[in-house]
Amino acid sequence: PERPSRQPPAAQGLFCAAYWLTPLNPAGWRIVLLGFDGLAAGAVLGLLGSTRRPLSYFALYFWNPLLLFETYLHGHPDLAAAALVVTAAFFLVRRHRIFAAAALALAAGVSLWPLLLAPFLVLGAPGNRRAKVLALLVCAAVATLWLVSYRVNWLDPAAGGWFAGSETTAFATGAFWAIQRACRHVLAAGMLPISGDLLGWGVVVGILLLGSLLLAGLRPASARSLCLRLGWWIMLMLLLSPAASCWHYLAVIPLAAIVPRWGFLCWTLLLPLGYLPPEILADRQGWSWLLHVPVWLLLVGELVRSYRNSTDRQTAVSLGDPGALG
Numbered sequence: 001p002e003r004p005s006r007q008p009p010a011a012q013g014l015f016c017a018a019y020w021l022t023p024l025n026p027a028g029w030r031i032v033l034l035g036f037d038g039l040a041a042g043a044v045l046g047l048l049g050s051t052r053r054p055l056s057y058f059a060l061y062f063w064n065p066l067l068l069f070e071t072y073l074h075g076h077p078d079l080a081a082a083a084l085v086v087t088a089a090f091f092l093v094r095r096h097r098i099f100a101a102a103a104l105a106l107a108a109g110v111s112l113w114p115l116l117l118a119p120f121l122v123l124g125a126p127g128n129r130r131a132k133v134l135a136l137l138v139c140a141a142v143a144t145l146w147l148v149s150y151r152v153n154w155l156d157p158a159a160g161g162w163f164a165g166s167e168t169t170a171f172a173t174g175a176f177w178a179i180q181r182a183c184r185h186v187l188a189a190g191m192l193p194i195s196g197d198l199l200g201w202g203v204v205v206g207i208l209l210l211g212s213l214l215l216a217g218l219r220p221a222s223a224r225s226l227c228l229r230l231g232w233w234i235m236l237m238l239l240l241s242p243a244a245s246c247w248h249y250l251a252v253i254p255l256a257a258i259v260p261r262w263g264f265l266c267w268t269l270l271l272p273l274g275y276l277p278p279e280i281l282a283d284r285q286g287w288s289w290l291l292h293v294p295v296w297l298l299l300v301g302e303l304v305r306s307y308r309n310s311t312d313r314q315t316a317v318s319l320g321d322p323g324a325l326g
Contacts, residue, residue: 009149010109011077026075033071033079040083040254043090047258050093050223061257066246066268076247081111086254088117089230093223097121101135105142113237115143116208119216120230174289176242179203204240211236224259228306231255231264235299239292246271263298270294 005012014032022028044061048054061067071079084107091100101121107114118139122132183199215229234251238244249267256264270291 007077008109008112009146010106011080011111014077014080014110029075030072033075033077036080036083037071040079040086043083043086044254044257046090047086047093047223047227051227051258053224053258057257057260059257060260060265061254064253064268066271067250067253070247070250074247076250077110078247078250081107081114082251082254084110085114085117085230085234085251088114088120089227089255092120092226097131097135098138101139102142105139105146108143109146112146113208115139116205116212116237117216117230117233119212120226123213123216174292175240176200176204177288179240207240208233208237227255227258228261231259231261232299232303235263235295239295239299244271244292246274261298261302263295263302266295266298267291 007015015029018029018032020028021031041058041062044058045055048057067079070076084103088100088103088107091097091103104114104117104121118136121135121139180200183203187199211233215233218225218229231252234255238248238252241248249271252264252267273287273291
């Protein structure tokens with residue numbers, strides 16, 4: 001009772017709803033998660049229709065074994081954040097920015113990372129400037145409410161707060177580990193009067209915010225390209241975070257059904273290795289590199305291929321090839 005919850009406020013509200021449905025019975029929590037599962041399914045189907053993709057792609061979401069295992073057996077709340085993010089993408093495609101902002105802000109109340117997707121509300125797509133400003137205000141107002149009520153957990157790993165993952169995870173990613181080491185070397189040289197862990201988190205958040213601004217500002221912001229950029233950003237977040245686990249990966253699965261990419265899907269096969277016996281996983285950093293290097297290679301390869309395709313299309317258009325617009 002003396003330890004604050006490590007879950008953000010909206011997630012705590014969902015736990016209260018589950019208790020109201022079935023007190024002290026996990027069935028109520030599964031009902032709550034089922035509601036978000038249905039919300040995500042509706043958004044995925046709507047985005048598949050907007051991208052004119054075969055509805056058979058829906059199976060990549062609906063039948064994903066990790067989603068079923070981590071949600072309905074282990075009961076992780078991450079599906080709620082994933083459902084709200086893909087719902088925000090659906091509203092952005094339909095140009096309902098206020099609804100998209102509300103969905104993104106609610107997602108931040110379940111897990112804080114969707115806050116860094118705020119640039120997608122205003123950049124990279126035509127729209128009324130007043131609607132963009134209002135969308136940002138709605139997102140900022142709700143996010144401020146979450147952050148103020150969650151302030152007790154910001155910098156206290158001993159309380160089980162948000163930053164505790166960097167100390168407790170069995171799969172601290174190679175990228176995060178390398179950033180932390182580099183920050184400690186900088187601090188050892190006496191350049192900055194702050195802790196190495198805090199500087200490391202600042203570097204990671206700075207990279208993610210810059211990535212969000214760059215990806216959100218690209219054009220054209222079609223339904224397909226929007227989902228692709230959101231997927232790239234979330235994968236970058238997971239690769240840079242200290243605690244990329246099976247349940248964190250749920251945020252990518254709805255987007256992977258709309259824009260199937262090996263870089264988005266391969267963790268369905270790799271992350272379950274984390275359930276191997278502890279004696280096999282004794283070399284934490286070795287397993288970390290095994291889990292993350294293939295994904296880095298796939299994502300970089302897909303980014304390069306996407307850039308080349310975009311350049312070739314622009315060249316064809318400039319030469320007067322009408323087929324390049326299709």
